[in-house]
Amino acid sequence: MVDVIPAPVGVVPDAAGGSVPLPADTALVAGPGTEGVARWLRATVGAATGLALPEDAGRPHRIELDIDPELPPEGYRLALDAHPLRIRGGSAAGVFWGAQTLRQLLGPDAFRRAPVRPGRDWELPAVTVEDAPRFRWRGLMLDVARHFMPKEGVLRYLDLMAAHKLNVFHFHLTDDQGWRVEIKRYPRLTQTGAWRARTKLGHRASPLWDERPHGGYYTQDDIREIVAYAAERHITVVPEIDVPGHSQAAIAAHPELGNTDVVDTAALDVWDTWGISANILAPTDTVLRFYEGVFEEVLELFPSEFVHVGGDECRKEQWTESVTAKTRVADLGLRDEDALQSWFIGHFDAWLTARGRRLIGWDEILEGGLAPGAAVSSWRGYGGGVAAARAGHDVVMCPEQHVYLDHRQAPGEDEPVPIGFVRTLEDVYRFEPVPDGLTEAEAAHVLGTQANVWTEVMEDTGRVDYQVFPRLAAFAEVAWSPLPAPAARDFAGFSRRMTAHYGRLDALGVAYRPPTGPRPWQRRPGVLGRPIEGPPPNR
Template sequence: MHIKKLIALFILLLVLVNCKDSSIQTIQPQIIPIPEVVELSDSFFTINNSTGIAYDNSFKVSPQFLKDFIKSGSRINLKDGKEIQFIRDENLGLEAYVLTVSKEGITIKASTDQGAFYGVQTLRQLMPVGLENGTFSGKEISVEALTVKDEPQFLYRGIHLDVARHMFSVEFIKKYIDALAMLKMNTFHWHLTDDQGWRIEIKKYPRLQEVSAYRNATLVGHYSDQPHQFDGKRYGGYYTQEEVKDIVQYAKERFVTVIPEIEMPGHAQAAIAAYPELGCKDEPVEVATKWGVFEEIYCPNPKTFAFLEGVLDEVLDLFPSKYIHIGGDEAPKTRWKNCEHCQALINKEGLKDEHHLQSYFITKMEAYLNSKGRQIIGWDEILEGGLAPNATVMSWRGTSGAVEAARLGHNVVMTPTSHCYFDYYQSENDNEPLAIGGFLPLEKVYGFNPIPEELSTEESKYVLGAQGNIWTEYIPTEKHLEYMAFPRMLALSEVVWSNPKNKNYKDFVSRSENFHQRLDALDINYANHLYEIEGDMIFDKGKSYYELKTLTQGKNIRYTLDGKGPTINSKVYESKIPITESSTIKAAVFNDEKQLGKIFTQNINYHKAIGAKITIDKQPHKAYSGSGAKGLINGILGSDTRYGDKEWLGFWGEDIEITIDFEQPTKINSIETRFYDSQGQWIYAPTVYEYLILQEPNEFLQDTTFVLGLPKMAKEPRFKLLNNKFSKMETGLYDETIKIIIRIPNYGTIPEGKQGAGNKAWTFIDEIIIN
């Protein structure tokens, strides 16, 4: 009894000691993007209706943003005073800031209003989430004392949005810009024209609004689905010049530059539908109703150049940006090859071929924009045939375009498909919304280094930054768009803003989990894959194991091996699982009360090549290196729709030879391989490949070549092709096989009329199953 009284007294004393601060709730710093320096103190500052704000006349946007944010979220009105001060410091960089919170007040130091604005965005994340949507009910806001010193790593920090395929409201575009600004991104790349629609009002050419802005139907399902189906519904619209001005001004007030993209010379079918004389055939065409690359291309004649100059004149009046994006990508040359005017122009100008004609076209348009005080930026195809003198290159087909441009002394923005295409799948879950293909999980975005390793320190200075791209062929709604953008936009913001030395993916996951509350308050839909499980097949001393992991802290993984889904009572994963036979592992993340994430399922086919030695005579492309050569015989199939996952290996334009050596002579009955075929993404299954089976060194028991899915010559193997991606060969019984060689030539050059025409095709190979 005496002990109980002592305990009760001790608890009472604790309550009394802490009573003074019981109403104080400060937000622990979990800032995204992570700042350069954060120094914590042990006090706090309270904002209330008696708090005053003061600022230099050069600061107009940032203090007003802070006042509006606090007032709209809490109904606290900041008055004139000195508790919160904006101080001009010429020693800081253009976008740098120093934020100091002490028990006496808050100061934000910056040399520009833009730098101060980023300081406000950091301060915003130190305040209660309820301020974002007006649900904060307190009379005071407590901010933890600290000092933040911060500045960006890159000048260009961009996010792209395609509105030609699917269009989004003005209100949503502003919401999108708000999110960019909150994450300290400073560029909005607005893709306004394409084959499927023209989305900006040009008063000089009214048929762009009447004809080019609308298509008669839209493709249903995926481009790869055959035969193509259409919804039969007219779709379209455009942004008026007044709406464009409104959006540009709105972005300016958040220090976001809007760069318009007006596609040329390709992706021009919508414009040619309105004005056929702009094409080489001068024949009517319709606005495209499906995705892909089309033959229609601007003809480089006086009418076309006059048209484009007229368009650009109005664009320049609407967009004050230094850069105008002119596209330049995926421009088929078939029309030019068969055009008398184009061929005469090639001869007249002494051009080598149609690629140089494209360079001539881009250079002419650049000269016009330069005469207006602007610069062009274009996709890396503008390198073909020679780069226009002052052009900036947006490198999307990997990093080689960036390397070439930087070595020529041209500025570069990095946006490779491998790390920056947010229209790709972000999870291996089968219930993900339809996407164009590929696989770009959050961790891969976060791990992106915008500086190509091939560049020297001096050449690296030409890399301005990076950009995330969202193409909307398969993204028809605003919620779907947000789902694809977030949280990958968070990861990219840290790539382009934060010092790489401060980056840590596990810490980022923790901060993202917290940041999701802010996204909820802002009514931003996001993909929450933080509670998903990652699995790996690992080999140790001749034995096989399966390893499970999740990055969120303080949670358990529970799993089963009987094919049933895990429950709160299932076995807790504590160490790697031995694998000695074909198995199905099901697992999920749980807290103490319930399942948090979706069920992870992994089927393991324990075939005879597992544990064998495998080599490939070429290295897979660094962007698609999967799990390395060993991943081809680990018993796990890659995704049917996501070629960028860790099971697929990608090779660009290379023939490959794969060798599998068995430790002991092995009886085999069949070989099964799998190739990805997605021509819209430049990926082609090989048309020819060869198996060689060895029983003794240099003794080939089976030498079989397959052409277009059928055996060309073979010792009566049985072979079948499944879904245009799978191949299986029944070899017969060979008891003493010691080696298998698989030779896979690359498909070759992508033909005219196809996406990526003229480029080498990709080869993607998955599991090699030997039974």
């Protein structure tokens, strides 16, 4: 039985059945271009099993890694019918995903950091696995602005992503409640903007506060380490720097960035509660030059094709009152403040394009028009993604009603700080990223899909684990596997495979939500959430 998650495209058992041993003298032979995968196998599977896996092509028991350009770029063929065992991929990434499958087939103990039974006999099922992903963008967005996750936690989440064959890490680095990336030319962004005096506990309507200061940030060397660590796992890191809304932390550090003719921006602090702040960036040349400086350093740190600029939930009250903003609207011949936001986003789209990068933003950036090369993260349902695809823009589907993992997992009162819609494990498993009604050409603009994790009510990695898992396993299968229509999906079969997968998560130390509900220490009695009643909108 092959309990692999996400489900492979095809599994063919050996005609003779049975298993193939992995004895203590097993070697690991890396073909050209697969050396990084070999290092990963020795560091993880080698550490867990106690196998040294030396490079020795002469040993009869060996695992061979090779690139086969005839396979799809991220596809692989894992042949475990007899020694030598072979992992072939269309690229190094394909070989790596094949190695992840091999690790799963070894059982949960292969996910530990050291052998729990030294000297045990290891074996693999005698099968051949043919596999390739459905989508090129299989993402997880992690918000570290609301609650900071130390670097070690981020590296751990990259490992968890890799274990589920996810390949895009959307790193939400700035917001009203914190600025998390060092910008050397503007040190106050982290000296001031990375710290808030206290934190709202629960939904913003809650009367409770954590009176301890909260914050933290990643140095540029931390970021380089994170990006390199991700690259070794064939994960692309896409940074997000929010403009022009969700910017109070930046304005608190640099008051000149705000609408100074409307608000005493020098009196602003990093925001300590949740919601959508009215304090947004001023539409001035000073602000444009400032953020060009920010993005210059961001581009040096992140080699990704895409750079996310946010663009969502930008309240316009201050622009409506600002003489400076009104003058800008008139000088540019714009119709209103909504068009002014489109101009603001358009400036950075052109700036990034000139430097060989592509802008991506939340679906509000469609309002007022969007340059041809820009892409859209469709979060307010499917509508933005449909509109973007029909207009010729690439799309990442991440509708909040389906794949916001901060939303509660069950309707019960025991769910900690219940937020949003009820999205069960089965609900996520039945999510379909490609909306109905698109032509084949329009559907080709759907780059893939992404699960989003907003951390207002997730104060530590244990709370993040609880919200993310096990639902990320279901999401990973949606993003990777060629599943049938949602109603026809075999959730019972997925649940059976999850029985084995829970053992892997246990070995990895993931504090997931058990199928029976939260454990007593995972609950948050008395902390107010924001439940939304009723089913989510249909696609």
